[in-house]
């Protein structure tokens with residue numbers, strides 16, 4: 001498989017090149033030249049297949065022979081080595097729980113796959129790679145965990161001060177070794193801008209070999225297709241395919257789901273659930289894409305004003321608005337609605353949502369109200385314990401802290417605080 005840049009001004013790249021570079025030299029995002037079709041047998045026999053086998057078959061055409069089958073199978077097995085259950089919440093609504101990985105968020109899947117691919121490609125290189133990552137919350141922890149102790153790789157994480165939850169902050173600031181955290185006095189968009197600027201900076205690129213672990217990297221983006229297949233494997237509620245609702249920020253996750261559908265996975269329709277950062281919701285009403293400044297909300301991992309993967313969605317629908325609109329709906333949900341939803345679902349169905357899952361639950365419910373014959377799945381992207389304040393406010397009950405988290409909360413935060421000034425960041429990297 002070759003990958004082209006969405007800006008169409010760079011040469012085609014192999015899987016390895018695209019994984020190591022992250023972003024194309026013309027600042028576009030890499031996109032597969034052709035969307036492979038999964039074997040019909042894979043869909044027909046999916047209930048008989050292990051998650052490893054499904055994942056291997058889904059990713060194989062994207063990797064080609066750039067990683068030999070034995071190594072790819074190992075990478076894939078390590079990527080999906082935790083449960084991803086589909087849980088019935090109420091009649092017609094199911095939760096795909098993506099939070100059973102090491103950092104309790106769905107980003108573990110992409111981060112684990114990417115770190116292992118990069119580790120594999122770099123094992124014979126002398127040059128050290130620096131992974132730069134801006135995080136609105138969960139990316140940092142998943143990437144830090146995925147890359148911790150990977151030889152030849154240093155990780156620098158930028159996160160917005162005061163805008164990530166205490167558990168999230170501990171997950172990205174307590175590892176040490178090859179993981180460095182920078183606490184930026186600004187928003188997630190500021191962090192992302194600083195990272196983008198560093199990638200474009202000739203002085204830095206002369207000294208360091210940079211790559212990105214944000215969801216623009218194909219090795220993080222593509223494996224996110226896996227769990228849409230796992231969801232379908234567990235789907236036997238109705239004979240017809242589900243609607244899938246994805247809580248969206250940078251739109252990497254939903255974009256992977258749409259890719260899975262275009263590869264042959266039966267999914268009826270997609271819903272992008274957004275908080276008040278509603279650029280895409282607005283776009284679907286007006287056909288006008290107007291980036292905004294990110295506004296802080298309870299579902300902080302979705303506080304994105306200019307979602308970088310949106311270009312990939314346009315690409316998948318050949319930049320044709322009507323085609324896109326037929327396949328994708330979007331709803332914007334306020335913080336009050338988020339809290340009310342957590343409360344309602346807890347009281348009525350005894351199921352605890354995190355704020356991101358709550359946004360998705362409500363968006364799905366709104367869609368199903370207009371489509372009463374359908375039923376659907378929302379992605380529960382983080383464990384509620386990562387957002388205890390909101391969850392306790394809504395349910396009035398303390399969330400139980402898993403052992404893996406209580407031990408991390410005891411550890412000392414190690415990070416460097418910095419204003420959102422590019423020059424300071426540059427000096428830091430060059431030091």
Ligand SMILES: *Cc1c(COP(=O)(O)O)cnc(C)c1O
Nearest residue numbers: 138249250251252253301381382
């Ligand atoms: C990152 C994140 C999202 C948003 O995913 P995108 O791929 O950026 O759209 C949603 N929920 C949680 C918990 C996240 O960490």
